[in-house]
Amino acid sequence: MYKLGIIGYGGMATYHHNAIKQHFAGKLEVTAAFDIDPDRLALAKNAGLTVFENAEDFLNSKMFDIVLVATPNNFHPHYVISAIEHGYNAICEKPVAITVKEFDSMVNAAKKHGKLFSVHQNRRWDRDYRIVKEAIDQGLIGKPYAIESRVHGQNGVVHGWREFKVAGGGMLFDWGVHQIDQIIDMMGSEKVVSVYANMHSVRTPEVDDYYKLILRFESGMTAQIETSTYTLVQQPRWYAYGDGGSLVIEGWDCRGKIIRARDHVMNWEPVVVQTEAGPTRTMAPRPAETLEEIPLPSVDPHWTDYYTNIINVLDGKDELIVNEINVRRVLQIMEAAFESDRTRSGIACQI
Ligand SMILES: NC(=O)c1ccc[n+]([C@@H]2O[C@H](COP(=O)([O-])OP(=O)(O)OC[C@H]3O[C@@H](n4cnc5c(N)ncnc54)[C@H](O)[C@@H]3O)[C@@H](O)[C@H]2O)c1
Numbered sequence: 453m454y455k456l457g458i459i460g461y462g463g464m465a466t467y468h469h470n471a472i473k474q475h476f477a478g479k480l481e482v483t484a485a486f487d488i489d490p491d492r493l494a495l496a497k498n499a500g501l502t503v504f505e506n507a508e509d510f511l512n513s514k515m516f517d518i519v520l521v522a523t524p525n526n527f528h529p530h531y532v533i534s535a536i537e538h539g540y541n542a543i544c545e546k547p548v549a550i551t552v553k554e555f556d557s558m559v560n561a562a563k564k565h566g567k568l569f570s571v572h573q574n575r576r577w578d579r580d581y582r583i584v585k586e587a588i589d590q591g592l593i594g595k596p597y598a599i600e601s602r603v604h605g606q607n608g609v610v611h612g613w614r615e616f617k618v619a620g621g622g623m624l625f626d627w628g629v630h631q632i633d634q635i636i637d638m639m640g641s642e643k644v645v646s647v648y649a650n651m652h653s654v655r656t657p658e659v660d661d662y663y664k665l666i667l668r669f670e671s672g673m674t675a676q677i678e679t680s681t682y683t684l685v686q687q688p689r690w691y692a693y694g695d696g697g698s699l700v701i702e703g704w705d706c707r708g709k710i711i712r713a714r715d716h717v718m719n720w721e722p723v724v725v726q727t728e729a730g731p732t733r734t735m736a737p738r739p740a741e742t743l744e745e746i747p748l749p750s751v752d753p754h755w756t757d758y759y760t761n762i763i764n765v766l767d768g769k770d771e772l773i774v775n776e777i778n779v780r781r782v783l784q785i786m787e788a789a790f791e792s793d794r795t796r797s798g799i800a801c802q803i
Contacts, residue, residue, distance in 0.1 A: 454480045454766060457516035457540075459507065459531045460523030461485040461496045464545055468520055468572075469499060475756045479763055486510035507531070511538040518543060518568075518762075524613040525620025529554040532569070536561045541568040543762065546629045550620045552783045559776050568765060573774045573782070575630035576637050577753040580701050583708070584690050585638045586749040587699055592710055594696020599638075600676045601631050601690055608655040608682035615656055622659030624651065624786060627679045632782045635667065635675045642669045644781075648798040649789035654682050665789050666798075701748070710746045713738070 456472065458465045469482045485496040486504040493503040504510035511519075511534060519535035521528050522545045529549050532542045542562065548571040549555040562569035575581065588596055613619040614626055636644070646668040651660040665677040690701040690708070697712035724731040764770035781803055788799045 453478060454518060454763065455483045455516040456480060456518045456520055456543075457484040457486070457510060457513070458482060458496075458501075458520045458522060459486050459510070459535070460521060460527070460545075461487040461492045461501075461503075462522060465520070465522040466495075466499075468522065469501075471756050472759065476759060476763070480759060484510065484513060484515045507534065511535060511540075517541060517766075520572075521545060525550065525625055526618060528620075529558055532558050533561045536565050536567045536569065539565070539567075541766070542570075544569075544571050546571055546573050546633075547620065547625045547783070547786070548779055549783065550625070552780060552787055555780060555783050559780075568762070568772070569776075570762060570765075570772055570774050571779045572758060573629065573633045573779065574755040574758050576633055576774065577755050577757050578630075578634070579751060579753060580689050580704060580706050581634045581638075582751040582753045583701060583706060583748050584692055584699065585634075586751050587710060588638065588692065588694070590749060592697060592746065592749070593692055593694030593699050593712070596673055596692055596694040598674050598676070598693045599635065599691070601635065601678070602687050603627050603631065603679045603689070604683040604686040605679075605681045606684055606686070608661070610656040610659065610661050610681060615658060617658050622656075623661055623679045623681060624649075624663050624789060628663060628665070628677070628786060628789070629782055631677045631679065632665075632667075632785050633778065635677065636778060636781050636785070639669055639673070639675075642671060642673075644668065644785060644801060644803040645670055646798050646800050647785055647788035647792055647803075649792040651789075651793040654680075656681070660793075663789070663793075665785075667785065699748070706748070708748050710748060712744050712746060714742050714744050 472480050472482050484502040487493050497503045518541045520543045521531040528544050532544050535542045614621040644667045648666040650664045652662040654662050661681040667675045688700050688702045692699040697710055699710045701708035725733050725736045727736045729735050761773045765772050784803045788801050792799045
């Protein structure tokens, strides 16, 4: 059985603790926690963990094989490298680091000490995302030429340390990681050849609380990625357009549909058609009988599949799913996005 110690016993750490308790009995157990906040340590103690008030005692305790770092973002590199240097495997919450350079130093430490190092990019196991990926993999919308991924909130509030730049705050570091990770996972090894980003601080002075990214892939496919914390009329979570159909997923409950054309050849009137949009043939509505609706594919992923993979890797039975290559690509794209927003121009790249 593997044992796990947690640095930063906050909101997300309690998710990890509960999920491990519920799903991995006999395989993985959380044994200890270190936090700078006595109230959080009291909670951890109540939940049955051995608690530590300083990092050194925690890291010297040898009460675990894996350290999970779930502090605010700016502390991730320091704690991950310390854990690895003390002989532990390391799992880090996302975003793993603020810069690619920091991430590379974490990877180097893991390689030097021969330790597993992974990042909890758990939304690769979101059901909405997996439906879109499955539909595209099965060719249900043909060859995709545009994908839109949106996360819309209404409250205009970025909470706690996420409000501050020094902590690695802002929505691109918070949600952007997941959205970019999903898109590059969906596109496999196809490279991103340009990144355009426009970011706003609508109600949060120091960091972005809105961003729109446009990633262009080698094939010309574009992914539009948007997160807003202040969108009072909200748009669907996903749109995907292919040369054989269109897909929509409305929200987290995964209601949605795929619409396909029954035939690709239609006989249009040779003259301009009067429509509600005015005289236009191109934008005239399609006759209903030329369309078909098919159900979204069914999938059943769980965030805990992340830990199943970690255990299998430690047992020597599997490859790491969230690995150095894809985590690094996400960070590179985020760096390009900040640069694009700063320079108000698209950034050509090969990521
Ligand atoms: N993967 C996901 O779905 C997901 C969801 C939420 C948060 N997160 C990530 O988890 C991490 C924590 O976020 P959260 O929402 O749990 O935040 P949080 O504020 O609830 O918890 C952070 C904890 O870290 C402790 N802490 C702060 N500075 C510390 C330090 N220097 N040393 C030790 N402990 C320290 C705080 O006291 C707090 O208990 C972030 O990196 C965040 O991006 C990931």
